[in-house]
Amino acid sequence: MEAIRQFGQYTLLLYQALRSVTEFSTYRNNLFAEFVKIGYQSIPIIMLTGVFTGAVLTLQTAYQLDTDLYPVTIVGSIVGQSIIIELAAVIGGLVLAGKVGARISTELGTMRVSEQIDALESMGFNSVTFLVVPRVLAGICMFPVLYITAATLGICGGVLAGAIDGILPPAQFMQGARQFFFPEDVVFGIVKSFVFGFVITSISCFKGYTAFGGAEGVGNATTQATVLSCIYVLLSDFVLAAILL
Amino acid sequence: MIEVQNLKKSFGDNLVWEDVSFSIDDGETTAIIGKSGTGKSVLLKHMNALMYPDSGSIKIDGECLFELSYSELRKTRQQFGILFQGGALFDSISTFENVAFPLRYFTDLKEEEIEHEVNEALRMVNLEAAGKKSTAELSGGMRKRVGLARAIILKPRYLLYDEPTSGLDPETSDEINDLILEMANTLDITSVVITHDMHSVLRIAEKVVFIDEQKLSWFGTLAEMKESDHPPLVDFITASEYQI
Missing domain, CATH: 3.40.50.300 (P-loop containing nucleotide triphosphate hydrolases)
Structure with a gap:
């Protein structure tokens, strides 16, 4: 029953957000601030995640295919495609569920328990327009950019690891990667990151916005936001793969 | 009413x-x-x-x-203006911006007019010099006064x-x-x-x-309260250790 009640509240919050999305002047400043927080400030962790994912995947793929049955360029093909289709979006999504999701739910949760959201409403603001809409919109817009960054850096990490470890030279890695590069895979990755951006920011906004009970309540909201974001990233990843692949 | x-x-x-x-x-x-x-x-x-x-x-x-x-x-x-228990100041912006906040969204005042209104409100609550401070630097009493300045900035009826x-x-x-x-x-x-x-x-x-x-x-006037012999009210006043 509690899950159904929460889902109803979540849907209602999204409906309110959707209805007020046209009130651009109310959330314009917050939207640009969120572009910076969700997008720009996530670039370092996304770069790091991308590089190491690509590097480790290259080493592991080379280890598993250590046979003369396949040309060495197959490592580039597997790493390139895995990163573009799956890893850049999902691992990036999971990392951002922690970084972005936790920040959003803590921020809104603290505002809720310290009556800052009540203060906004009491002044005549629509707090959903002011707080939820810019965060979700920024997530939807910035996650694809972060995905492209992670995918690019992931392939660079693979190239570097292959060269440093002497598995295959960069030219052969890229030859393999190009061989199995399909533009629709990038579109698929962008669609995934778009959905992950929505899932993570909307769940985190909901959990923060409905937090109650002081510091412990904010802590619970943040934990639930992070855990639920991770679960729904994985779930939506599966659903999208089943539908689009 | x-x-x-x-x-x-x-x-x-x-x-x-x-x-x-x-x-x-x-x-x-x-x-x-x-x-x-x-x-x-x-x-x-x-x-x-x-x-x-x-x-x-x-x-x-x-x-x-x-x-x-x-x-x-x-x-x-x-x-309406509300002064919340802890002030409910927005901690991501300065004291000045907290008070200016409703003006920026609900009026078409120019920057110098906003500055004048905010300074006037801060003067009314005896906090003229606090505008540049961050909300974290304010004491409990100051937070309430800044909250009050914000509450009155749009000249509410209640x-x-x-x-x-x-x-x-x-x-x-x-x-x-x-x-x-x-x-x-x-x-x-x-x-x-x-x-x-x-x-x-x-x-x-x-x-x-x-x-x-x-x-x-x-429910009644202050004068009626002073004369009241309603037991729970009398008990409450007595428990507050205040002599009327």
Whole structure:
């Protein structure tokens, strides 16, 4: 029953957000601030995640295919495609569920328990327009950019690891990667990151916005936001793969 | 005029209060008193439709708050200013920006006009020099005064104060009481003050609402309260160790 009640509240919050999305002047400043927080400030962790994912995947793929049955360029093909289709979006999504999701739910949760959201409403603001809409919109817009960054850096990490470890030279890695590069895979990755951006920011906004009970309540909201974001990233990843692949 | 009629509120199986009815005339200062946990702040939040009752109504100039559409409610809310218990200042922006916040969104004032209005509001609460400070640098009393400056910046008709003197030393409490009186007198504001501080009540209130045992236990003027022999009210006043 509690899950159904929460889902109803979540849907209602999204409906309110959707209805007020046209009130651009109310959330314009917050939207640009969120572009910076969700997008720009996530670039370092996304770069790091991308590089190491690509590097480790290259080493592991080379280890598993250590046979003369396949040309060495197959490592580039597997790493390139895995990163573009799956890893850049999902691992990036999971990392951002922690970084972005936790920040959003803590921020809104603290505002809720310290009556800052009540203060906004009491002044005549629509707090959903002011707080939820810019965060979700920024997530939807910035996650694809972060995905492209992670995918690019992931392939660079693979190239570097292959060269440093002497598995295959960069030219052969890229030859393999190009061989199995399909533009629709990038579109698929962008669609995934778009959905992950929505899932993570909307769940985190909901959990923060409905937090109650002081510091412990904010802590619970943040934990639930992070855990639920991770679960729904994985779930939506599966659903999208089943539908689009 | 604020008319509270047959208000009932519960959280799940826990009844907060029922059958609460009283009215507040324009320009009056009304104190809502009662023990901790009797739902005084809950009642205050109903007066701004930040919470909705199980039944009953609160009418502002004859219009029931709970029957308004959300856009109508937002307009009505702009007639109110609320001083929240902890100030509820936005901690991501400076003191000045906190006070300027409603002006930036609800008026077309130019920057220099906003600056003038904010400085004027900060002057009224005796915090002229605090504008540049971050909210983290403010003491409890200063936070309440900045909250008050923000609450009056749009020149509301009604000011709702949630425990304005709680957690403050007697001297700062007196300053806040003076400010409440000043706001009521100079700005002609109708004030509702939630408190359990009898010293404040005697300083500022014209009418008193006493909430006890999940209902409105007593309602009358300050003079009537002083003469009242209503046992729960007398017990409450006696327990507050304040001699009338």
